[in-house]
């Protein structure tokens with residue numbers, strides 16, 4: 001199915017998994033540059049905020065789930081945390097620019113033993129998972145008791161003025177930039193639409209709690225266009 005389908009017809013299940021993997025394989029060589037452009041350079045600060053939300057001491061071991069080209073792995077290293085990245089796109093892993101060890105795997109079937117990690121970060125991938133509940137359960141399995149989870153992603157602002165501005169940028173300008181700079185209008189039409197996959201913020205927080213996390217919460221920033229989901233493994 002095309003990734004440019006209307007929001008209510010976005011691909012699901014195995015069709016979505018294959019479409020997302022193929023899209024990131026294709027985007028990988030231009031991913032970092034496009035990220036900086038479409039986030040107006042703000043993505044670096046969003047990732048640093050995600051790492052800070054873990055509140056883990058130096059020497060901790062943290063999984064970067066859906067690591068892509070490894071930006072969060074590098075931010076973890078900056079605070080002396082040992083990072084391991086996992087992603088299912090061979091293309092993204094090949095384009096990675098981090099000394100952290102990286103492994104190819106699906107977020108719903110992590111190749112790590114129970115209680116291997118002190119923390120998990122996840123950048124801009126919640127929307128892309130086929131089944132969030134299955135991924136959260138895997139996160140619970142590989143985290144130690146008291147381990148921390150922090151996931152950052154794009155969302156749609158609740159404020160109508162911010163929502164209108166967000167729509168102009170992400171549904172108007174971004175696909176155009178995607179066509180001009182990345183020669184891939186299809187992918188950059190999908191990216192803003194994919195926020196439709198995410199449940200509401202309360203439900204997102206409850207979903208993480210149902211996977212055996214406590215103190216789960218969603219905070220938003222940058223005018224409500226970015227969310228940070230956090231929780232602690234029970």
Ligand SMILES: C[S@@+](CC[C@H](N)C(=O)[O-])C[C@H]1O[C@@H](n2cnc3c(N)ncnc32)[C@H](O)[C@@H]1O
Pocket residue numbers: 020021024065066067068069070071072086087088089092105106107108122123124125128129130
């Ligand atoms: C928007 S990119 C984000 C990459 C990186 N985390 C960052 O902050 O730039 C989303 C990433 O999620 C990965 N991804 C999507 N679904 C996945 C899954 N089921 N298992 C593993 N990785 C997945 C994609 O391959 C892609 O690299």
